[in-house]
Amino acid sequence: MHYNYDDKYFLSASVRSDVSTRFAPGIRTGTFPAISAAWKINNEDFLKNSNVVSTLKLRAEYGVTGNQDGIGNYDYLSPYSLSNTTAQYQFGNSFYQLYRPAAYFPGRTWEQTQTSNIGIDYGFFNDRLTGSIEYYYRKTKNLLAPENQPAGTNFGNIITANIGDMQDKGVELSINGRILDQRDISWTAGFNLTVNRNKITNLTSLPNPNFPGLLTGGISGGTGNTIQINQVGYPRYTFFVYQQVYGSNGKPIDGVFVDRNGDGIINNKDLYEAHSPDAQEFLGLSSDFRYKKWTIGFVARASIGNYVYNNVASSTGIQRNFLNPLGIINNGSSDVLVSGLTGNGSNDLLSDYYIQNASFFRMDNIHLNYNLGQVFNGGTLRISANVQNVFIITDYKGVDPEISSGLDNNFYPRPRTFVLGLNLSLK
Amino acid sequence: MKRNSIKALLVIGILSGSLISCDKNKIIAPNDAVTSAQVYSTPSGYKLALAKVYGAFALTGNSGPAGNGDIQGIDEGTSDFFRLLWYLQELPTDEAVIAWGDPGVPDLHAMNWSSSNVINEGLYYRSLYQITLANDFIRQSSDAELTSRGISGQDATNIRYYRAEARFLRAYQYSVLLDLYGNPPFVTDANPVGSVIPPQTDRKTLFNYIESELKAIDPLLVAPKQNEYGRADRAAAWALLARLYLNAHVYTGADRYTDAITYSSKVIAAGYTLIPNYANLMLADNNKNTSEFILTINYDGNKIQGYGGTTFMTHAPVGGSMHVSDFGITGGWYGVRTTSALVSLFPANTSSAFPSNGNPDSRAEFWTQGQNLAINDVTSFGDGYAVSKWRNVNSDGSAATSSNFSDIDEPIFRLSEQYLIYAEAVVRGGTGGDLATATNYINLIRTRAYGNNSGNINSSQLTAQFILDERGRELYWEGFRRTDLIRYGLFTSNTYVWPFKGGAKAGTGVADFRNLYPIPDADRAVNPNLKQNAGY
Numbered sequence: 001m002h003y004n005y006d007d008k009y010f011l012s013a014s015v016r017s018d019v020s021t022r023f024a025p026g027i028r029t030g031t032f033p034a035i036s037a038a039w040k041i042n043n044e045d046f047l048k049n050s051n052v053v054s055t056l057k058l059r060a061e062y063g064v065t066g067n068q069d070g071i072g073n074y075d076y077l078s079p080y081s082l083s084n085t086t087a088q089y090q091f092g093n094s095f096y097q098l099y100r101p102a103a104y105f106p107g108r109t110w111e112q113t114q115t116s117n118i119g120i121d122y123g124f125f126n127d128r129l130t131g132s133i134e135y136y137y138r139k140t141k142n143l144l145a146p147e148n149q150p151a152g153t154n155f156g157n158i159i160t161a162n163i164g165d166m167q168d169k170g171v172e173l174s175i176n177g178r179i180l181d182q183r184d185i186s187w188t189a190g191f192n193l194t195v196n197r198n199k200i201t202n203l204t205s206l207p208n209p210n211f212p213g214l215l216t217g218g219i220s221g222g223t224g225n226t227i228q229i230n231q232v233g234y235p236r237y238t239f240f241v242y243q244q245v246y247g248s249n250g251k252p253i254d255g256v257f258v259d260r261n262g263d264g265i266i267n268n269k270d271l272y273e274a275h276s277p278d279a280q281e282f283l284g285l286s287s288d289f290r291y292k293k294w295t296i297g298f299v300a301r302a303s304i305g306n307y308v309y310n311n312v313a314s315s316t317g318i319q320r321n322f323l324n325p326l327g328i329i330n331n332g333s334s335d336v337l338v339s340g341l342t343g344n345g346s347n348d349l350l351s352d353y354y355i356q357n358a359s360f361f362r363m364d365n366i367h368l369n370y371n372l373g374q375v376f377n378g379g380t381l382r383i384s385a386n387v388q389n390v391f392i393i394t395d396y397k398g399v400d401p402e403i404s405s406g407l408d409n410n411f412y413p414r415p416r417t418f419v420l421g422l423n424l425s426l427k
Numbered sequence: 428m429k430r431n432s433i434k435a436l437l438v439i440g441i442l443s444g445s446l447i448s449c450d451k452n453k454i455i456a457p458n459d460a461v462t463s464a465q466v467y468s469t470p471s472g473y474k475l476a477l478a479k480v481y482g483a484f485a486l487t488g489n490s491g492p493a494g495n496g497d498i499q500g501i502d503e504g505t506s507d508f509f510r511l512l513w514y515l516q517e518l519p520t521d522e523a524v525i526a527w528g529d530p531g532v533p534d535l536h537a538m539n540w541s542s543s544n545v546i547n548e549g550l551y552y553r554s555l556y557q558i559t560l561a562n563d564f565i566r567q568s569s570d571a572e573l574t575s576r577g578i579s580g581q582d583a584t585n586i587r588y589y590r591a592e593a594r595f596l597r598a599y600q601y602s603v604l605l606d607l608y609g610n611p612p613f614v615t616d617a618n619p620v621g622s623v624i625p626p627q628t629d630r631k632t633l634f635n636y637i638e639s640e641l642k643a644i645d646p647l648l649v650a651p652k653q654n655e656y657g658r659a660d661r662a663a664a665w666a667l668l669a670r671l672y673l674n675a676h677v678y679t680g681a682d683r684y685t686d687a688i689t690y691s692s693k694v695i696a697a698g699y700t701l702i703p704n705y706a707n708l709m710l711a712d713n714n715k716n717t718s719e720f721i722l723t724i725n726y727d728g729n730k731i732q733g734y735g736g737t738t739f740m741t742h743a744p745v746g747g748s749m750h751v752s753d754f755g756i757t758g759g760w761y762g763v764r765t766t767s768a769l770v771s772l773f774p775a776n777t778s779s780a781f782p783s784n785g786n787p788d789s790r791a792e793f794w795t796q797g798q799n800l801a802i803n804d805v806t807s808f809g810d811g812y813a814v815s816k817w818r819n820v821n822s823d824g825s826a827a828t829s830s831n832f833s834d835i836d837e838p839i840f841r842l843s844e845q846y847l848i849y850a851e852a853v854v855r856g857g858t859g860g861d862l863a864t865a866t867n868y869i870n871l872i873r874t875r876a877y878g879n880n881s882g883n884i885n886s887s888q889l890t891a892q893f894i895l896d897e898r899g900r901e902l903y904w905e906g907f908r909r910t911d912l913i914r915y916g917l918f919t920s921n922t923y924v925w926p927f928k929g930g931a932k933a934g935t936g937v938a939d940f941r942n943l944y945p946i947p948d949a950d951r952a953v954n955p956n957l958k959q960n961a962g963y
Contacts (some may be wrong), residue, residue, distance in 0.1 A: 011439075068743065077462065078462075078463065078620070079461065079462065080461050080462065080463060080465075080466045080476075081461075081489060082475070082916070083479075083482070083486070083489040083490070083491065084489065084491050085491075085730065086488055086490070086491035086492065086729065086730065086731075086732045087486050087488065087491025087492075087731070087732065087733075088478070088482070088488055088727075088730045088731055089478040089479075089481050089482035089485060089486070089656055089657070089725065089731060090656070090727060090730070090731060091478070091481075091656070091657050091659050092655035092656050092657070092724040093656070095480070095727070096474060096475055096478035096484045097475060097732045098475060098476075098478045098479035098482045098486070098489065099461075099466050099475040099476045099478070100479050100481055100489050100497075101479075101560070101563060106621075124905045146499070146952045147949065147953070148500075148830075148949045148952060149953065150612065150613050150624050150625055150950065150953050150954040151552055151555040151556075151611075151612055151950050151954070152555045152558060152559055152562075152613075152614035152618075152625045153549065153559075153614065153618075153620060153621050153622075153623075153624070153625060154559070154620060154621060155499070155556070155559060155560070155563075155620070156498075156556075157497065157498055157499055157500065157552040157555075157556070158500055167554075203777045204952060204953065205953075206955070208952050208953075210948065210951065210952060212543050212948040212949055212952060214500075215500065215545075215637075216545065222527060222528050222529045222530075223502050223504065223505060223527070223529045224501060224502025224505055224529055224530050224545070225529065225530055226530070265537075265539040265930075266539075267534050267539050267540065267544070268455050268530070268531065268534070268541050268543055268544065268545075269541040269542075269543065344804065344807075347528070347533075348528070393604045411946065411949070413455035
């Protein structure tokens with residue numbers, strides 16, 4: 001339903017209902033309302049004839065969306081599935097495939113995300129300067145997340161249930177300007193900023209301060225090591241590591257970690273939540289400048305506060321990789337020359353030494369065009385030079401700091417491409 | 428100019444767009460899986476379901492060797508029953524050290540594991556998983572269910588045997604939980620899946636339950652040596668009872684040595700004999716060793732694949748200068764070795780002949796070339812002798828079915844242990860047995876080991892300490908050591924130390940609470956009935 005009064009006041013509302021057969025009968029339906037309101041202030045009398053303000057709109061929205069990804073099609077039943085022929089069992093001289101009942105969760109239903117935001121869209125000087133500023137708050141309820149099952153009650157110890165709550169809040173800001181706008185010369189520039197904070201607020205069906213969290217983020221090196229945790233009170237996929245002790249020369253001391261719980265022994269109770277792989281702030285910057293037939297511009301981006309686990313250094317940048325018990329010479333990361341770590345200690349892989357600040361500024365694109373105009377018979381010719389992935393400024397020691405998972409392992413480097421173009425269009 | 432026009436666009440009816448029609452049959456009977464009603468509609472379906480109840484301690488998932496794992500939150504290959512049991516029973520003892528830094532693993536020999544140790548968690552969930560499967564099978568195979576499904580006659584008789592075996596497997600896994608965790612959650616077939624949060628049991632109550640359950644199924648199981656290979660019979664129930672009674676003092680505070688003598692004697696009298704050659708115990712074709720093996724976990728290079736069990740036992744101890752062809756594999760895993768404490772139980776070596784180096788006691792199957800007896804660095808494969816007891820080759824020297832996955836079956840009950848239980852129970856004051864018979868049983872074991880009677884002992888030499896050492900020599904790396912050391916009061920104490928016990932090179936005692944493993948944090952977080960074991 002949309003409602004508009006005098007092109008000043010807007011109200012709209014909708015309701016959506018989805019039914020999914022992935023859930024048990026009776027809890028298949030999810031109802032998702034949305035409502036939004038806006039006030040076009042610039043259409044009010046007191047601003048109507050303003051030379052300064054050309055657009056000013058205050059808006060607020062609230063909506064609910066549903067999610068059913070990440071679960072099996074029949075998990076509300078307990079289907080039996082026959083094992084592969086490589087997973088049989090022997091009775092006498094015969095082999096039998098196994099009928100395995102699957103872990104199931106009949107009460108599972110839609111994950112729901114409530115999003116509220118309030119924002120202002122603005123334009124000044126006949127929209128030469130435009131942009132918006134917005135605050136948002138997103139709360140995810142009935143999060144489809146892995147939940148431990150009390151041992152002995154299900155055919156699996158971890159199932160995907162509607163278990164957690166998670167919140168995201170942040171601010172988005174954008175400014176776009178047409179700084180010069182003449183026949184022979186023009187310049188537009190844009191800037192945007194996003195600040196996001198993510199936090200898991202609940203992961204158990206009953207409040208439990210002793211909840212150990214859910215380990216995730218498998219890494220290379222050893223068998224079954226994980227580097228991340230989903231834990232209440234921390235951002236999702238927070239790194240979960242040992243606190244390295246450093247010597248007076250600034251280098252990590254081999255195999256020495258902080259006994260954080262003070263029980264006199266170093267074991268996995270001393271792991272702590274270190275940093276998040278998600279950026280805290282994103283910035284974007286773009287510019288396009290035209291003078292007669294020439295155009296030059298760039299697009300750049302920055303990411304602040306994202307951390308990466310340097311798995312390449314942790315699994316290959318250790319002396320053990322070079323001087324290993326197998327007597328085989330391996331390639332490895334030169335990080336070993338910096339850290340000097342042997343890798344013999346069992347906890348070295350999980351050292352916070354390898355959690356590295358991966359904030360970066362990346363020049364994504366620089367381009368230069370020359371428009372020759374009409375060359376013959378109405379056809380036009382343009383010559384362009386374009387560089388992608390021009391440069392990056394970062395303190396991160398691995399190949400590339402921009403790894404969304406936060407796990408730097410077997411990452412294929414982004415290419416830098418140079419493109420020279422001739423563009424002929426014919427009528 | 429003011430306009431009072433109201434533009435209203437009603438967009439109702441969005442509701443109708445999302446109703447995706449569905450094929451009812453597809454929902455009720457998914458074509459890639461079946462429901463319990465279908466599985467249990469035929470006798471052969473019962474057998475495939477029974478195969479899962481057994482297979483849960485041989486396999487890690489439905490794909491083989493890996494993929495679609497049973498237990499989550501742990502590397503699938505590590506989630507294998509025998510591998511986990513081996514880690515928890517052998518690594519904290521004088522019998523084994525490990526080079527790897529895998530999660531939770533190094534803390535075991537150092538004896539500083541925590542209540543969120545993933546290996547500890549893995550065995551706990553694996554045992555309770557097999558119990559949950561057994562409970563389901565027991566519910567599905569009641570006489571009422573058989574009648575309602577029209578199964579009768581010989582089929583029904585067979586399924587009643589299956590049911591008794593499921594009860595045996597449940598009792599066996601509860602005995603593992605009794606020994607390692609003491610006070611686990613307790614569920615039986617009386618609690619349908621998902622119905623209640625399991626209550627916690629205590630060690631004494633659990634001991635009594637297992638004892639009564641094994642006695643109840645004794646007459647329901649197939650007679651000794653009469654069942655199919657790989658399935659439990661009455662002798663398996665007796666063997667487990669004998670093992671429990673030997674350790675009863677630890678579990679309940681009361682001695683039950685007389686009962687240990689009674690039940691080990693029943694097993695021995697059932698007609699088992701030792702195979703002639705100790706070196707053939709753990710070979711690819713050891714399914715022929717039925718004269719000695721009472722119950723095995725079965726593996727096969729092609730059909731029962733995983734990264735635990737005997738595949739682990741043939742790969743993890745191989746590295747350094749060891750010849751992979753001797754082990755029927757393509758590459759070792761450079762992991763586990765033993766300490767000088769186990770090696771020193773044997774006489775000196777006389778040659779470098781494979782596998783026991785000319786040792787008068789042929790059980791000393793250690794690889795010494797390129798290995799240091801003393802351990803300076805637990806993480807270095809070259810420190811500590813390697814063990815070559817498990818070899819994925821046939822007894823005639825021919826190759827096994829696969830060089831990647833082992834054919835070797837793992838005996839969880841074999842005759843030697845029953846001889847040793849009998850002897851120890853007699854020495855500890857049980858009645859109904861005698862010292863001469865006990866000495867004779869020990870000498871049967873030692874005659875096989877020495878190839879003649881040169882290693883035999885007389886009854887005055889048969890002391891409790893001798894039996895502990897003999898258990899080390901005969902049963903090393905078969906998953907008994909932690910239990911044995913606890914029964915002798917030596918597991919945590921300072922009176923007996925071994926290299927890197929408690930994390931110190933010379934070895935040091937640790938706190939007594941480590942005689943029990945902790946209830947995993949992960950389960951305590953969702954089961955409010957569970958109290959943590961003292962000390963954790």
